[in-house]
Amino acid sequence: MSTTLQRGAKVVLGFSGGLDTTYCAKYFTDDKGYEVHSVIVNTGGFSEEELKKIETHAYKLGVKTHTAIDAVKSYYDNIIKYLIFGNCLKNNTYPLSVSAERLSQALSIAEHTKKLNADAVAHGSTGAGNDQVRFDMIFNIMIPGVEIITPIRDMKLSREEEITYLTNKGVEMNFEKSAYSINKGLWGTSVGGKETLNSKGMLPETAWPTPVTKTGSEEVKLHFVKGELFGVNDKTFTHPTEAIQYLQTIAGAYGLGRDIHVGDTIIGIKGRVGFEAAAPMVILKAHHALEKHVLTKWQLNWKDQLALFYGNWLHEGQIMDPVMRDIEAYFTNSQQNVTGDVFVQLNPYHFQVIGIESEFDLMSAKFGKYGEMNTGYTGDDVRGFSKIFGNQTSIYHKVSAAGDGK
Secondary structure, three states: OOOOOOOOOEEEEEOOOOHHHHHHHHHHHHHOOOEEEEEEEEOOOOOHHHHHHHHHHHHHOOOOEEEEEEOHHHHHHHHHHHHHHOOOOEOOOEOOHHHHHHHHHHHHHHHHHHHHOOOEEEOOOOOOOOHHHHHHHHHHHHOOOOEEEOHHHHOOOOHHHHHHHHHHOOOOOOOOOOOOEEEEEOOEEEEEOHHHOOOOOOOOHHHOOOOOOOOOOEEEEEEEEOOEEEEEOOEEOOOHHHHHHHHHHHHHHHOOOEEEEEEEOOOOOEEEEEEEOHHHHHHHHHHHHHHHHHOOHHHHHHHHHHHHHHHHHHHOOOOOOHHHHHHHHHHHHHOOOOOEEEEEEEEOOEEEEEEEEOOOOOOOHHHEEOOOEEOOOOHHHHHHHHHHHOHHHHHHHHHHHHHHOO
């Protein structure tokens, strides 16, 4: 690993407590003599007990300080909120669970590195995935001049080599590789296993982190205020993250939001990943249903186009691009009338939006009922409008017919 750092250099390490970051912490403290400051960014995937265990583990490895950053609300405020406003689904399937989470974590780690005035920042990414690009790019933008060190990637270490090194160092941890890799966060959980390594195969029931424990059906009411979820059934929340987490406890037990996403990675190869995102999928579909009632045709049309770009650009790590702020401004402005209740029926493995209630509903009976009665115009109005609306096309066909007759 090529680096200009000297012994005693201050290094901030993004730390999860897993094999790769455990190796980094031990390698930096013992072999390189760095002053290591580990940091974990919680975006909704860790309990207090788990965070405490990770902290204890970090100090056993020799770090000087360990910090746990609670980024759940900032993760929502800066990223998830706009994914909901845009109804963003990568390839019409994936709610960008891990993609969005990594960006929030990278931003928080960069800010922590600034705060400590560190010489370098490190992460445990391998050279085979998207995360290395997301972390490196954000660090380069936010903390230019701070060296980025990535021993797992740079030394091309295998899992076996890392385990051997840590065992020789007397590090005690569970080195058994689970059959499935799971990454949990506020906006969904990714699941990877042997079935996702090939182009065919579905994850078995035992692979999903949340077991299906509910039967029958259940109706839930989601209350949106200017596009943000603030109520579920009879409960009102002070921040949408609380509503998301509460809805997850209800919808997750039905096995909702499970699928396998197939997509293009930043590094140019295609990949498959399983995910379960019960609350996110219910929220996105409910929000979209409400929008279809309260927004105009062209508001919806332009939102769809901008959301496609926004989701793709965010997936590729470009959260710092100023065009993202421009699109977010449009999204925010579009949500002024996206207020009301959405009713969703939950069933094992599937759900259905039943309908909405909103004071801003444009499908109002006082303006007419589609296919039955109109109150805003007469039959003669329609005859004249139809002639004008189709006038250019009518001219085209008349000219074409005249030309064909020559």
